[in-house]
Amino acid sequence: MTEPASPSPVSGHGGTHAVAAARRHGVETMFTLSGGHVFPVYDGAVEADPQLRLLDVRHEQTAVFGAEAMGKLTGHAGWAVLTAGPGVTNGVSALANAYQGGAPLVLLGGRAPESRWGQGLLQELDHPPLVAPITKSATTARTTADIAATVETAFATANAAHRGPTFVDVPLDALYDQAEATPASPAPDTDRSADPTDVATVARLLSAARRPVFVFGSDVWLDGAASTAREVAEELGVPVVTNGQGRGVLPGSHPLLATRARGMALGQADLVIVVGTPLDFRLNHGLFGGTDGAPLARVVHITDAPDQIATHLDLAGSASGRLEEVLRELGNTAKPGAELAEWRELLRSAGAEAMERDAALLxxxxxxxxxxxxxxxxxxxxxxxxxxxxxxxxxxxxxxxxxxxxxxxxxxxxxxxxxxxxxxxxxxxxxxxxxxxxxxxxxxxxxxxxxxxxxxxxxxxxxxxxxxxxxxxxxxxxxxxxxxxxxxxxxxxxxxxxxxxxxxxxxxxxxxxxxxxxxxxxxxxxxxxxxxxxxxxxxxxxxxxxxxxxxxx
CATH class of the missing domain: 3.40.50.970 (Thiamin diphosphate (ThDP)-binding fold, Pyr/PP domains)
Structure with missing residues (x-):
C-alpha cells in the first residue's frame, strides 16, 4: 500500500496560514468584527482561492453565535475571528453557550505581540486561561510557523465527538511575519465503536419494556444519525420525544412523535432511552416515571463519547460511540413486546386531546x-x-x-x-x-x-x-x-x-x-x-x- 504524500509546504504571512488551515476543514465564511490585531487574517481571506466570505458584525458575540450556528446547522465547525482583549472577552458568553450545547466552532483571537509582551501593550491579555474552562482546548500559536498546525488541530478537536468550541490566539507579530510551514497531515479517525456488551444490555432492556420511550437530542443530528434514528424508531414502534436539534428527526405529523403527550410519555414510561443529549434540567435530570401511580422508570443513556454519560444517577444501561451504529445495532437486536401497541395508542390519544385543547388558544x-x-x-x-x-x-x-x-x-x-x-x-x-x-x-x-x-x-x-x-x-x-x-x-x-x-x-x-x-x-x-x-x-x-x-x- 502506498503511503499518502506529505502535504507540501506553504509560504506566506501568518494570516495566510490560518486561512489555509480553516479552508482545509471546509470553512467558507469567517464571522468577525474588524480589529487591527487580526488584519493579516483578513488579507489571507481576500487572497484565498476561492475567496473566503468575510461576514463582519456589529458585536463580537454575534460573530461567535454565527460560528456556533454554522456548527449546529452543518455538524462541522464554524469559524469566528476576533481582535485581542475586549474582542475576545465580548465573545465569551457565546463561547460558553457553544460549550454547554456541544456545538463545534473555532475562535481565533488576536493577541498583543510576543516580542513586547508584558510591557502594557494595547489590549494585552492572556486569553487561554480565561476561556479554557469553556472550550475543549485553548492555546497560543507563538510563531508564524506554528499557526497552520495549531489551527488544524483546533478544527480537528472541535469536530471530534463530543463536539465543542476550541480557541487559538496568535500574537500580532506572528500573524504579520512571513514563514514557510507544512500543513498538518489529517489525523486518523479514532475508534468510536460502542462496546457490544453495552448495546446488548440496552437491547434486552428495550425488549422487556412495556412502556419504552426514546428521547432524541441534538447529538443525534450532529453525529449524523438523524435518518437512522427515525428508521429504528419506526422499525421498533417506540414512541419518541425530541429536544434541541433532535427536533425534526420525526416530523410533527409522525404518529410516533409523542411531544404533545410529553408529560405522560416521560411520566408513565417504564424505560426511557435518552440518546444524544445530557440528563439535565430539560429532562428533569433523568428522573422519569412516577406519575399517576407509575413506578420510577429505568433510564438508559446513549452518548457520542464516554465522558458524556451521566454519572449523577443510577442508570439501567448505557452505551457510547457513533450514534448511527449504536442505534442500528439496537434496531437489529431489540424485540419489543406486544404491549407496545397499547402504549402507542395511549400516547397518541393523549396527544390528540392536547392538540384539541390547544385549538382555542391558537x-x-x-x-x-x-x-x-x-x-x-x-x-x-x-x-x-x-x-x-x-x-x-x-x-x-x-x-x-x-x-x-x-x-x-x-x-x-x-x-x-x-x-x-x-x-x-x-x-x-x-x-x-x-x-x-x-x-x-x-x-x-x-x-x-x-x-x-x-x-x-x-x-x-x-x-x-x-x-x-x-x-x-x-x-x-x-x-x-x-x-x-x-x-x-x-x-x-x-x-x-x-x-x-x-x-x-x-x-x-x-x-x-x-x-x-x-x-x-x-x-x-x-x-x-x-x-x-x-x-x-x-x-x-x-x-x-x-x-x-x-x-x-
Whole structure:
C-alpha cells in the first residue's frame, strides 16, 4: 500500500496560514468584527482561492453565535475571528453557550505581540486561561510557523465527538511575519465503536419494556444519525420525544412523535432511552416515571463519547460511540413486546386531546394578544423546510410547544446554557446555509434588546430573514416567577410597546407593529414577501405567563 504524500509546504504571512488551515476543514465564511490585531487574517481571506466570505458584525458575540450556528446547522465547525482583549472577552458568553450545547466552532483571537509582551501593550491579555474552562482546548500559536498546525488541530478537536468550541490566539507579530510551514497531515479517525456488551444490555432492556420511550437530542443530528434514528424508531414502534436539534428527526405529523403527550410519555414510561443529549434540567435530570401511580422508570443513556454519560444517577444501561451504529445495532437486536401497541395508542390519544385543547388558544381572538395565537398563524405560513430560531424566554417556550419542524437541523435555540441574543448570529448562519428556505427568528422583547443592532449586518450582507417579536413589555420569564415567590416583582418591566420594528426600519429593513389578533396573519405574509430583514412587532398580553410546572432548576 502506498503511503499518502506529505502535504507540501506553504509560504506566506501568518494570516495566510490560518486561512489555509480553516479552508482545509471546509470553512467558507469567517464571522468577525474588524480589529487591527487580526488584519493579516483578513488579507489571507481576500487572497484565498476561492475567496473566503468575510461576514463582519456589529458585536463580537454575534460573530461567535454565527460560528456556533454554522456548527449546529452543518455538524462541522464554524469559524469566528476576533481582535485581542475586549474582542475576545465580548465573545465569551457565546463561547460558553457553544460549550454547554456541544456545538463545534473555532475562535481565533488576536493577541498583543510576543516580542513586547508584558510591557502594557494595547489590549494585552492572556486569553487561554480565561476561556479554557469553556472550550475543549485553548492555546497560543507563538510563531508564524506554528499557526497552520495549531489551527488544524483546533478544527480537528472541535469536530471530534463530543463536539465543542476550541480557541487559538496568535500574537500580532506572528500573524504579520512571513514563514514557510507544512500543513498538518489529517489525523486518523479514532475508534468510536460502542462496546457490544453495552448495546446488548440496552437491547434486552428495550425488549422487556412495556412502556419504552426514546428521547432524541441534538447529538443525534450532529453525529449524523438523524435518518437512522427515525428508521429504528419506526422499525421498533417506540414512541419518541425530541429536544434541541433532535427536533425534526420525526416530523410533527409522525404518529410516533409523542411531544404533545410529553408529560405522560416521560411520566408513565417504564424505560426511557435518552440518546444524544445530557440528563439535565430539560429532562428533569433523568428522573422519569412516577406519575399517576407509575413506578420510577429505568433510564438508559446513549452518548457520542464516554465522558458524556451521566454519572449523577443510577442508570439501567448505557452505551457510547457513533450514534448511527449504536442505534442500528439496537434496531437489529431489540424485540419489543406486544404491549407496545397499547402504549402507542395511549400516547397518541393523549396527544390528540392536547392538540384539541390547544385549538382555542391558537385561534384566540383576545386583545391583548395571547402568544399562542401568533403560533397558530405561523403554522399556516411556514414551509416544511423553514429554519426556525428561538431567542427568548416565555415567548419561545410557546414556540417549542406549538411549532414542530419537519426536518432535523431546522430548529435552533440557545440550548441548555440559555444565552439571550443568539438570534441575529443564528439567522446569518441559517440564511447562508439554507439560501432558499424561510428563516424566521422568534424573539422576546428582552432578547430583541441584545442583538437588534446586528440587523445592520443582515442589511449590509443582503441576508433577508423574518423576525417575530413577542412584545409583552417585560422580562416575562422573571416577572411571573418572582410574583409567585414574593407576591411582587421588581426590575422586570420594559417600556410598553417599544417600537422595535422602527429600529429595524431605521437600519434599512422593514417592520410593523401589530396590536390585534386579526392583523397577525397579513403582517406575517408581508414579512415573508418583503425579501429584506423584516420585524413583525406583536404586542402580547403582559399578564400571560407560560404554564411551567417548575422553574427548570
Amino acid at each position: 385561534t384566540a381572538e383576545t386583545t391583548p394578544i395571547h402568544p399562542a395565537r401568533i403560533y397558530g398563524e405561523l403554522r399556516s405560513v411556514l414551509d416544511s423546510d423553514a429554519v426556525v430560531i428561538g431567542d427568548g424566554g416565555d415567548f419561545v417556550s410557546y414556540a417549542g410547544k406549538y411549532l414542530e419542524p419537519d426536518l432535523p437541523g431546522h430548529w435552533l435555540d440557545p440550548g441548555p446554557y440559555g444565552c439571550l441574543g443568539t438570534g441575529m448570529g443564528y439567522a446569518m448562519a441559517a440564511r447562508l446555509t439554507h439560501p432558499s428556505s424561510q428563516v424566521v427568528v422568534l424573539m422576546g422583547d428582552g432578547a430583541a434588546g441584545f442583538s437588534l443592532m446586528d440587523v445592520d449586518t443582515l442589511i449590509r450582507h443582503r441576508l433577508p430573514v423574518v423576525m417575530v417579536c413577542g412584545n409583552n413589555d417585560a422580562w416575562g420569564l422573571e416577572k411571573h416567577p418572582m410574583r409567585a415567590l414574593y407576591g411582587y416583582d421588581v426590575v422586570a418591566d420594559l417600556a410598553p410597546q417599544t417600537r422595535y420594528d422602527q429600529v429595524v426600519t431605521a437600519l434599512g429593513g422593514g417592520g410593523e407593529l401589530v396590536t390585534r389578533p386579526e392583523e397577525i396573519g397579513p403582517a406575517l405574509n408581508r414579512a415573508f414577501a418583503a425579501g429584506i430583514p423584516y420585524l413583525v412587532n406583536i404586542a402580547t398580553d403582559p399578564e400571560n405567563a407560560y404554564p411551567r410546572k417548575t422553574m427548570g432548576v
